[in-house]
Amino acid sequence: MEINAESIKMTNIHEEFFKKYLRVLKLARTPSREEFQKIALVAAVGVLLIGFIGFIIYEIMLVLPH
Missing domain, CATH: 1.20.5 (Single alpha-helices involved in coiled-coils or other helix-helix interfaces)
Structure with a gap:
């Protein structure tokens, strides 16, 4: 049961x-073509921004003395 x-x-x-x-x-x-393009643009800008921030942190870590 x-x-x-x-x-x-x-x-x-x-x-x-x-x-x-x-x-x-x-x-x-x-989504319409316009909506898709806006979403893709925002996503690309976000990826580039995060990559740039990571690159800056990497460069700072190289410059700082151990």
């Missing part, structure tokens, strides 16, 4: 998860 109750509980948990998952998928859409 106990195994069956746990099995039903797990099935309900999985059903709820997939219902939420499908709801999100229904809301999702492909």
